[in-house]
Every structure is written in structure tokens, then in C-alpha cells.
Amino acid sequence: MVFNWFRRQFGDSQNTEVEQVETVAESPAEQEASVTSEEESQEVAADYLNWAKAAYKNIQQQQRSPDEEISTPEVEASTPNQAEITIDESAKALLTEGIATTTTETNANATVAAIATSEVETNAANLLEESLPEPTETSVIEETADTEAELTSQSLELESTELTETSPELEPIASTIVEPTTNAIVEAATEAITPEVITPAKKEDSPELPIWARESSAERQARLERLKATAIEEPEPVIATKTQTSLETATAEAEIDFDEGFLWSAEVLASQGRRPEDVSLEEISWLKRLRQGLDKTRRGLINQLKAIVGQGPLNQDAVMEIEALLLQADVGVEATDYIINTLQQKLREEVLPPEQAIAYLKQILRELLEQPYQNSYNPIFVPEKDTLNIWLITGVNGAGKTTTIGKIAHLAQKSGYKCLIAAADTFRAAAVEQVKVWGERSGIDVIANPGKNADPAAVVFDGISAAQARGTELLLIDTAGRLQNKKNLMDELSKIRRIVDKKSPNAKVESLLVLDATLGQNGLRQAEVFSQAAKLSGVVLTKLDGTAKGGVALAVVKELGLPIRFIGAGEGIEDLRPFSSYEFIEALLSG
């Protein structure tokens, strides 16, 4: 059975009404109730440990026989609450000395919620009468599409000054675009978008650590070794029974350690109602990478927040301190105000101990990230099987568009979708070459036009023709981000959209904006321009690894009202996953 990486579930159900395992946030009262006694919290911790052990054992089995069906591991623990508690002495020691304290914030009563998927909105309203580009030569990389060969190439004369690779600016430069219909549009420079660079003040690490991290790392390592020795079988060498790609080999050979990162990842998955026998090393590794990636943002936040929030009702000084922390993490003014007001209201009513105050804060942040789902955005963002889904990928050059396309193509391929890429960012030859490289990496064909100054609209046309001929399920279109002004950008994107709607009126069309998280608040200005130019379905937030501005995710949602659909936390092909507000906030604020 294929694991659908977009749904994070096995199977490729074609239902639009899909069931999704979802964490239902506990109310603070429930959270309080769940930590009434030390004994109970130890039981919850023991459940999580059992879950982690079962998942670890299952992953070991997967590594031993990658081709075999995943079988249910001997240790039965479908959810933490149902898990049998059979813990040896080492595990008990580990529990009593720490893990229990970390579980109080999490949702041990994860429930399965059915969420209806609504039809993807298509923008048929803007369908205008426009002649499509005239057919000329087009090449298909890797494989020639046996399609309606009336494919097109129109010269697009553009005099543009190339911006530097690292600059996200859209410079105002006079340009001339010859439309496929030969109507020349001469645009004078109108607007400039010049991001400011805000460098947040660096925060020193607070010495305060969660209890389970207080012991020395040597002691902790020894404890974990004891646990492994007594409770977990050592993995046997991997026996590959099929020809593996380099990626598969890398995954199969990856180290699997029953360490803190594994325990944390297991707890996050278990809290969402996942079953240990359905969890793969890739999922665990991703969570570990996400947490590691958000390390810089977290270090500036968590310990100081704990120190402030734990003091009881917030006075004005404390509020200002929290405000400053959130703003430094690039959470933005609007989101910060919302968070502070909500938190303050709660803390006025009752005094919460630090752990519970943090749990409540997590709930506020999760709810904030999920706000767009209450206003017309579908929480499920999954390509529909046996249908042509067209995803337009937009964003300024350098934001990570090409990389994102490669990573989504990889996810699609792993999830059993027939995928194709159209390289319609034709402004820079290197951009097309990069898409080709990513296509090769993920084994996905790329439709491109080898000619200089090829018309992006023509490439889109060709891409759709090829996708229709091949029964493609997901067509990813790389669009240009480096247009000289807002009018050009809007014209370009709306032209592409018109072609998509006209050529494939039944396709499920989505537009994703790729934003570079390291730009923090400055990225929001780009987002505003793009959201005016295209009806966006959501945002892909890239480069979350290594930035202290991870809080920008909250600003994106609060200020633009857009949902985050994917997050990228690294340059590798596996370093992008569908966004989960629960996992993001756990990674951002884990102790």
C-alpha cells in the first residue's frame, strides 16, 4: 500500500471526503485535568515510551526488509492511551526522572476527525477570450510528449536588468513584453519593492532546561544505552532486495537512534493518533530535522517565555517582554497583539504554572495558524487522484521555487501520483536548467522550451497538452518571479491562469506562493504583491532551517490570511513536507 505523503496516510482514497487523523486541542481545563497527579502523568509518559518502542521496532523491521509489507510489531500500542504498559526498570527510571514532565503539554487523547474536502476552487470567472499562442517548436525533456503538437513558442522580447541572485527585490525597470498576439505592452517602471533587512537582537540561551535534559548528556546517553540494551533489539544489517535509488539507499542506511529526538518525534506522532506500525523512519527524521531547523527561533523564545509566563498574572513589564520576544522571532505586530491579548485574558482569570501556561500558549498559536481554514480555505491540500491537478508555483527568484517544485514532485512520485513539471520561468536560462536537474533527481519529466526568451505562456500550454496526453495527475508549473513591476507580474500570472483555465477547464488549479522565511517580515511585502496578482491557495515557507525568524509563519497567516501548505527546512529532496500546525508549534516550543 502506498503512503500518501500529502495526506500522511496509507492508501490513495479518491474520496474528496477524506478522513484525516487530527489532533483536537484539549481545553486548558482538560489539560489541567490530565496532569492532576504525578501517577497519571507517569502513566501517560509510559504510554508514549511504549509507543516509541513499538515504532522503533517497526522501523527496524522496515529497514531489515524494505520490500515486505509493514507488519504490526510485537509491542502493541495503537495509541498511547491504549498501549500496554510493560516497561522495564531502565524505562521506569527514564520516565520517573523526566519524560513524564514533557507529556503534560501534549494531547494524549488524540481523536480522529473526519474533515470534508470541498471542491478546489477554479478561477473560471476570469476566463477571457484570448487567442492562445501560435504553435512552434517545443522540446520535452527526457521524453517527447505525443500530444497535440500545436505547441507554441512565442518570442518574448524583454530587456531586463538581471537582479543579483540573492536579491529578492523587484526592481523598477522599463521593459517591453511582446504578447503572443503581438500586442506590445510597454511598461514604465512604477513601483519598487525593496525589503528592509531587520536583524533581530541575538538572545543568549537561558540556562533553564527541561527536567529530562538537566542531567548531563553522558548520564542521559548511558540511560538510553541501558534502555536500548534491555528493551530494544539491535537492528540487523539492511538486506536490500531490490535495486535501490541513491535516495532509497540513503534512507535505508540512515542511522536510527533511540534518542531524545526519536522520543520527541514519536510523542508528536502519537499525540496525533498515529499508530506506531504506520510510522516510517522518514517521518521521524523529518520531525527531528524540523525541530532542529527551528532551533534558533526556539532558543530565543521558549526558555524566556517560560520564565516570564511562569510568574503568574502578567504585569505590563512581562507583557512588553513577551511582545519583544515574539517580535524578534518575526511573529509580526498583528499576530503578536492577538497572542498577547488572548494570553493575558486567560492569565487574568487564573494563575497557570509555567508548563500549563506554555501549553495554553501553544493552543493559541495553533488556533492562529488554523484561522484561514475557518475562512474559505480547505484544511486538506492534496492532489486528487485520476484528475489533472495543476499547481502554479509563484514567488520571487531565490525564494526556493525550483527546489520546492523538485521536492513536491518527489513527494508526489513517492505517493503514487503521475507527475510532470513545466519550466515556465523562462527569464533565466539557469532557472530552466535547475528545474531539469530537480526533475532528474525525482525521476519526473520536465517540459521546457530550449529557445531563448521563450514565452512562459507557451510552455504552460505545452505542459498542459503533455499532461492531458499522459494522464498526468499533478502538473507543477514554475512561474517567473522576476518581473519588473507589479503590473507585469499581474499580467504574466493572469495570462498563465487564463491559458490554464481555457486549455484545461476541469483541472483542479491551485497557486502556491513560495516565501523565504529568512526574510522574515520583508517577505510579507512580496506576498502582498503576489496575492494581488494571483488568487493564492496558500504559502510554501522555505528555509526554516537555520533562521531565527521562524515566527514569520504566524505573521503570514495573521496578516495575509493565507494558510501555510508546505514547509521547507533544508536543501535536500526530503526536506519539505505538508504543513501541520500541531507539529510546527510543537517543534517551535518544545522544551
Ligand SMILES: Nc1nc2c(ncn2[C@@H]2O[C@H](COP(=O)(O)OP(=O)(O)OP(=O)(O)O)[C@@H](O)[C@H]2O)c(=O)[nH]1
Ligand atoms: N537551507 C535551505 N535552503 C533552501 C531551502 N529551499 C531552497 N533553498 C536554497 O535556496 C536557494 C535558492 O533556491 P531555488 O529553488 O533555486 O530558488 P528559486 O526561487 O527557484 O530561484 P531561481 O533558481 O533563481 O529561479 C538554493 O540554494 C536552494 O538550495 C530550504 O528549505 N532550506
